[in-house]
Amino acid sequence: MSSTVARAINEDGKTLDDFLPKSEEGNGDSIYVADGVKEHLKGRSFVIETYGCQMNRADSGIMETLLDKCGMHESEEERYADVIIMNTCSVREHAESRIWNRLEQFRHLDKKYKKHTILCISGCMASRLKDRLLESGVDVVVGPDSYMHLPELISSAISGHQSSHTSLSTKDEYSGVDSLLLDPQPCTQLTIMRGCNNMCSYCVVPFTRGRERSVDVQSVLRSVARIRDHGYKEILLLGQNVNSYCDPSQPSRLALAYETTPGFRSPTSTRAKTGVLFPELLARVAEAAPDMRIRFDFPLSALEVIRSHPNICQSIHLPVQSGSDSCLRRMNRPYTRDAFLRLVDQIRTTLPQCSLSTDVITGFCGETEAEHAETVSLMEQVGFDHAFMYLFSMRENTFAWRHFQDDVPLAVKKRRLTEIQDAFYSTLKKKLPALTGTPQLVLVEGESKHSQHSQHSQHSQHSQHSKEGRRQLKGRCEGDRMCVFDVKPVFASFDDFQKKGKTVESFDVGDFVACRITRPGTGTHIVEPLFKSSIREFSRIEHLL
Template sequence: MRRRAYIETYGCQMNVSDSEIVASVLGASDYDLTDTHEDADAILVNTCAIRDGAEAKIWARLRQLKAVKRDRDVRPAPVVGVLGCMGERLKGKLLEADGLADLVAGPDAYRDLPRLIDAARGGGDQGLAINTQLSLEETYADIAPVRRSDAGPSAFVSIMRGCNNMCAFCIVPFTRGRERSRPRGSILDEVRRLSDEGCKEVTLLGQNVNSYADTKTSDAFERYYAPGFKSVYKPRRDGAVRFAELLDAVADVDPEMRVRFTSPHPKDFPDEVLRVIASRANVAKQLHMPAQSGSSSVLERMRRGYTREAYLDLVERARRDILGVALSSDFISGFCGETEEEHADTVSLMKAVGYEKAFMFAYSMRDKTAAARHLTDDVPEDVKKRRLAEVIDAQRKGAEAANAREIGRVHCVLVEGESKRSDERMSGRTCTNKRVIIDGVDTFAEYSPSSSSSGNDSPAVVGIHSGDYVAVRIDRAGANTLYGTPLGRTELTRFHRIHGASFARGV
């Protein structure tokens, strides 16, 4: 008799990808996925440990699930498992927390889940089961992820795991382990399968995705970084297939499949990566370049391996080489010892770059990190919150200005589904990863650049659907969303052939 498993996912895209791996592992061991915990034999919570707030949310959810177990009166109580980064970080504490979890599995232990569930259900060792062993080799390269039927036209493809950067604030190297890359052949095979299944967009994933190197054979390393950047470790990359080559090969699989990647480190943007992004029509013209701070002195305490000046030089080269590129970033407010002057440097960087999007947080100290061992979390919480509000305000103003410049442009938008607020509108994303709400989607024509509306001589197309590429003229803009009119259905290669870039001014 097949059993049922319910998976909840919190945190980053890598956790989404990991949950798809978990689904595949369980499916091969006589489990079916269910959309509700009410009839599940196993409830698995895939967790994030990057900040206090993320962990607090998981603790609250586990207390809710404890009540579910207590109130289950028809079927045996489900096994509740904690997976991923929080499981790796807290380990035994979860199992001692008043019965909130029956098993704990770290990010490299998902193959062991069927055994762990059976062990927890069997009552051995007080009904507790744990495997948080980190691996130097595990990439799950041979496991075909099981994607949800409602996942839409996009998919995630994990290309590497772990991180060696050891930034002072970051827990990832301790919860995800050392950096290792998946063989290129298995990545390309998965991308080909997705193309055959009709997928229109893939996002390559990794904790430090653009440090990808599938073999490592020598100590030569500095020339692989962007100018002005360095690292605390020596990656062995001579003779390896590096990120630029992989990105080019993935883009070559299907010219009509858009390719994105996240999350990168700024140091791993040498010129050859920028050239691939600029030259490939189906590689998204959006770069996520986590700055974390605009102050060189804070960056040094963070062990980021670059200065403010080196970062701004990378921004200049990216905008020079990639026409229409959009930039996003990460920022931490109130890191150890941050002064008002250092905070002002971050605000001024936000204004100088004008990011379209940013992920911004107040600093939250994590155990085991270099900051926890050597620095003091000495910025008061109220000061952190005030500085974060100022950073958010600077980013919002930059995004508003950037999006105002979009009015009148035509973008190639991948339609993802209906708008959340109206089933008479569709929602999608541009090549530059900006959300677009599309009006007037009932009837229009195939896209013709000689016309600025649907009233041309091309055959009418009734409606647009998830997975369609549509040329959209932007009519108005907010800080986070663009609004536009569809000009016609198109293809990536056709749109690029017409415009030669990710967008065009006018039609």
């Protein structure tokens, strides 16, 4: 493989209009690939490895859809694949280091089996390090807004030419293109907006994903309908910043104005948003699929929408990053500690059972022991239900990289991370006893890890047994906590539960089961299954359990 950078696909080549037929319906099959490219790729195999955020997982589905349309198929093993795609993350240095190591592993695999595999890097690392990747010998580099070009890029690479396309777009490039719905799990994702305008000083996302742009409402609702009709029971609405969603092409039915939460400033100078905003989109999605759970990553005006629709999960992600006002200012976060705590109070007043999750960075540039102590105290004060806690990693080209020093020693970062983790888990454990005996609606996802592996482990009539001889299933409750239960006869409905009537012994992936927590845990709850149910039924009778 030559390390010389060959020609890239011209930026003035095909646009999205060349790939999508002029159809207003966007039926999910609106993908055009030139016949010559299809013929070149037909019968070849691929593997996609996905790293990083859930948006990358959804994007991997888009790439899989495109390659499937070209007659390619997924390889069961990497050594047999003609094309290996690594969909990458650049949020932290460690994530990129893994990719460089993985590239070397694939090259050794090629030497061992005397073959040449087309190596493709996609995602944020492709946007950030295109030239370096091409110089290292990667065959294809494709950015997050360029996946419609992937078939022709791979075709070019098969012909011996390195190729790349990493231009960022100002519009949504994937309306009408659904991810392949092949995941046997009952849950899937749908991207409703891309990019971020917030420009936090430590974050590389605005440089790798571009400016905010939203999928139009009708495309979102058509995708929701297709996902619903495929039998999925839960959908996660994705975006770097979903509360910035705005479709200005559609008139609002709710006459909402864009608002920032009290105490939170808008990170950009102007945000004149009219049309359909996120709370209205959330309501429309909930009404379009009332028997499907809806999750999302969070504006204040959405709280009443959540409370009014039982299929919108009361589970909100609030990334705090730091509990110190001075550190938040250096991070360019648009709120103060006090404003964040007031938002938490308002959420818990409106939605008392709401599960809260957060992100925390420790060891940011110039962080003092006093600033760190404020983060620890905030973790103790809020009592989050889930937390993703990380060491700070400097990212090239960010504001922090240009203006600050990564001056907190690694040993100090690790010690502070341990203290933050200890604060999180100690407060979480104090909340657990109150959960014992509470009712939960669990969406069955498949076998628990204690059940023996079988090719049928993700489907109905589970016959596998755990080491103790018990059949055991797993699923998530509304608060996004994993729940595990032993399979035993349960009542077929709430009426049967009340009257001690009909029982059933089999469960399908995608079943909703009313359960009661018997042993709450920091990672997994042990629950007792009571009866099969549905979202709407459970919302009516939960208070009776």
